Amino acid sequence: MPIKAIKELLKGQQTKVFQQNPIPEHFDLSFSLLYGSDGRTLDVVCKVIPTPYAQSCLLTYLAPQDRAEFELWTTGLLSLIKNEVTQETIEQIKAMAGRFNLCLTFPPFFCNRP
Numbered sequence: 001m002p003i004k005a006i007k008e009l010l011k012g013q014q015t016k017v018f019q020q021n022p023i024p025e026h027f028d029l030s031f032s033l034l035y036g037s038d039g040r041t042l043d044v045v046c047k048v049i050p051t052p053y054a055q056s057c058l059l060t061y062l063a064p065q066d067r068a069e070f071e072l073w074t075t076g077l078l079s080l081i082k083n084e085v086t087q088e089t090i091e092q093i094k095a096m097a098g099r100f101n102l103c104l105t106f107p108p109f110f111c112n113r114p
Contacts, residue, residue: 008034046070
């Protein structure tokens with residue numbers, strides 16, 4: 001879908017699809033893109049598929065990875081939707097992407113920060 005077709009990004013589980021099929025344990029990791037003229041939505045849950053290394057770690061280390069992915073996607077998409085891509089936004093997204101990659105590679109060491 002082209003970025004210009006996206007009308008809005010809603011954080012949480014606010015759409016009809018999510019209301020009919022809620023996933024309460026992933027509420028804070030969910031967002032929806034409203035697009036097109038007919039009110040369509042693309043409903044997303046940011047849930048990382050753990051690497052073999054991450055699978056051997058405690059589950060408490062997986063949640064920050066999911067949160068990092070959520071922040072990366074929502075920040076990037078909101079910047080594109082609002083057409084507010086600045087150098088500062090690009091640097092912020094790069095930093096988040098780097099933190100997300102570190103979370104996937106070394107969960108116990110890099111994922112204890114928000």
